[in-house]
Amino acid sequence: MLRRSEFLLISVIEPDGQPVGLAKMTVYTAKGEWIISMESFREMLETVRCDDRTVVLFFKSNASFQYAVHAWKWVNEDAENSFIMVVNHHGCGDGTYGTQPYNISGIRYDEQHFATYLLAEKLSWREAVHTFDLDFTNNFGYGIGARQLATYDKSTTLSLTNDFSQDLFSEDIGEVTISVACTDCTTEGGMVVSVHVGVSIGNLEEFTISASPKDFIATMELQASIEATLGSPYSWRQKITSVELGGFTIADILTLDSTLDYYIGFSVSAWQSFSAVTFGTSATLSDSAVAEIDLLNIKHSNFSGWAPTFQPLPISASTRVSGDMVAYSEPALTLHLTVLGIGFEAGLDFKLPEARIHLEGFASDKEVGINVETTLDVTLVAQVGFAGVDLVEDPIYNNSWPPTKDTIGITPDSNSVTDVSGFPRKGVTCPNKGGEKVIIPRNGRGGLRVPVLNSIGRMAVTLEKETESKFGSSLWEPEKSNGMTCPRFQDRIG
Template sequence: MVASTLLSTILSVGLLGLQASAGPIASSRFRTSLQPIREDDLSSETFKFNDLQRRSVDDSMDNAIELLPINEDDLIPPHLRKRSDDLSRLDLKENVKMIYGGVVSKSQIYLANMTLYQPDDGHPLIMMERFDGLLKDVYCGTQSITLDFHHKDAMDYAIKTWDWVNQDSDDHFFLIANHPGCGEDAQRNPYKVAKVQYDQETFRTILTTEAIEWNTLASDFDISLGSANLEKRVTKRSLKNSDITKRGFFDIFTNFDFGKSVYWDLTVGDKNTRKTVMSDPFKSYGKVDINCVGCRLSGGLQVTGYVKVVKFAVTELYIGAKPKNLRGTIGLETILRAAIPPGHLSVDATLFSLGIPGLSIPKIFLLGPSLQYEVGAGFGSEGVVNLTVGATATFPDSAALYADLLDPSKSEGNGFEKTTIDPFFSLNSVSVTASALVYSKPLIAFGVKVLDRIGVECALEINLPMLNADFKAGYNKEGFCPDDSTIGNRGITTGVKASSTANIELWFKAGKYSGIPNILPSFNKKLWGASWPIGEFCYPIPIGGLGPVIPNESIPSLPVDTVNAPVESK
């Protein structure tokens, strides 16, 4: 039923069914089990887009790539195609396949594979493009379509196949035309055919027709989303959307695989990024400076989707995704000039907003995605603080997500146990105690519309990662960090100890359903979550007395090994 191999892979693997070895940076005692997905991880609390998310999704929908009709013959190798003058092309069908495509970039084409079913028994379908090779000319009028056949054999076959419609005034079939002058240019247009007349001498057939809307005909259909990657020899030249509709274009694909997923590039920011999150006086605590340094997201998601409509009701609607080189980094450089009690200072900001190319089959299906990259933090201290806290999280390409927009209980994620976290800390000053909570939260928001009357707003939210760190200055006459790797540092009697944990959570959220009865008005579902106890670290710092200390030189970041996701306990 679903063309994509990704979704079948997701469904065939048990939830959280894979394991990975931990790589603790201190000792094996820091291994913990993965957080289980519990009943309370499914919440029916209200979810809705904020103003920025709504604007971004609306822009993506308004500027979605219009997918154009692609003749199914063009996707079949020339030596396997049915002859263009094969008379069986005039047969009426219970269902027809409609392929659409649109150029996303020099290297990728969006594809949609739609199967349309007859709305009821006795009223079949036919696509004009399937028998175009039998026609000499076509003329579309306001209430009729004239077909001129090349020869008598084709005319006779059409009479045998279509003449039944003349026997009863209630009889009809549906014709889908993709021809200049027939409805909206460059798109398929549906017609209801109520009568057929023939001229045996000129091989002319006149169809009495009524132009209809898709939301009248398309009561039953399904759509699978996919893509095709272009070869380098094609990407060297400029490619227009209309090029892919030309006969012979798809002959360049030696291994054409419709099941290939769509790639959404989520890259924003880079290692040189420096953005101000806060630089203002905070209540009575003086000026606070928080900068995001090197905050970025790289890689993307391989996405596939499927929608099924039965009797004008959406019965299946889901999206699958796999990370592809997906990595996120957050680093918050923070200066607090006075003591601030824990819980008093929290900030968040959207650093980046990225439009992702949407796709549209006019009047049938519309998908508009966008990315918002949010960072946030909370700080507390008993004095002056000047530090940088951050981490890089990397998702494995073997992971997969499945989001069911109609039945959230079926949504799941697996294969994320091989996720790694690389934490980093840099201290310039810590007075007595300090705590920090930092996180980055990429959110992929998207809107879906079906037949212009059924819709839903959704989001995939990734806490990537959420890092807690506590710092405490102290004194030990025997040496504050006796196990320091540098022998000369072991005798230093003052310093700072830091302890840290990290969390990653993936949430799927949906809300604002329209045209879909008997469903939750909104839901939030955790797809996967894990905790990493990163451990305790010691920084030997010569301090002439406990209190605010600003060293003359920055203390370099403590080298911290990559931390793998912990092993799930048995």
């Protein structure tokens, strides 16, 4: 019944005391040491009782009872004789689901009730076991009974689902006002975390974490408003929030806590004209991606399958504009770990992606709009090290995609268009090509800024009456409305 090595299942406990899974531990004893898990003979037992100094086992039959008497009789033969029993039972150990090692140094038998009274001393795990392998994963493989697996069916996934959408900043740069909002900034899904610890004679020799995405999607949509021509480049980066994700504890061997930090970066340069621009992208990571991080030597880490896929979000602008914008969201998952009293940190930073857009407005006698060139860069980085010390980085995945090109129409506000000076003006109601009424505001110089339709029939751009010669006078057949001049939209426009 006693062994030199033993396979154990240890409850993995969340901070609220509930089990999140099972850790598999294989313990190897030194010469003269013996260990047994109560799980290995639980089917023989009727019930179990524990207190601080005694573990009482009631066997189902006399045969089972006599088997234990024979196996353990050597314990009472010498005061120095003892063995370690690992008890996994309600009321034994710390917490409802605790797994507790005891040092058994004497036994009293009750043959009438098929009971053994074990003289027991509670041990910490670090006192009880000195050489072991510890794994926490949902994929145990063979050798785990269906009863144990059925008891613990929670996932090991850390949830990363959060909505970070908010106004980011509004800042005056000289006479220019820049306002940026996260109109749709979210993360969805989670990260499945597995842990392996290898200890030999009390020394930590192996410590690895495996992380894989689970239905992970990161979406970033920004709206940037710039209320004049910007002469100098401008950049901004900030941590938007930090979210506690929770963690777990495995006896007094391992503790894990986790946080998700969310960063946004934005820059703009060579910007001409007032405009509000909305752009972004959605990135997905494959569930087959794996990061095997060696916390003792990051150079031994392995990464595979981390190439993301993208779904561009529609780009829109309120006026014809030229310039360059760069934006990125950066979810950063940090794991805070303590094993055998030693603190570690491991991080996964996902810049998903860095989107660079170059906008170049154009106008002709048939169409007005913006040519857009978009470039995507992705940087995924792992970081590890001791807690409180600068972490060492190791790239997981880096890539830049060739630029994509598109042409977009322009979507002005139909009720109020802000002129280049940043001051809204009252306007006049005029019919558009579809017979609906639109507000035609005055610009800062007394002329009219006129929404027209582009070649595919969408609202395209605001034109200023003073510059009608640039676009052809055929666009400007005036009609009267409320005593003011309105443009007449020609059939060939749209």
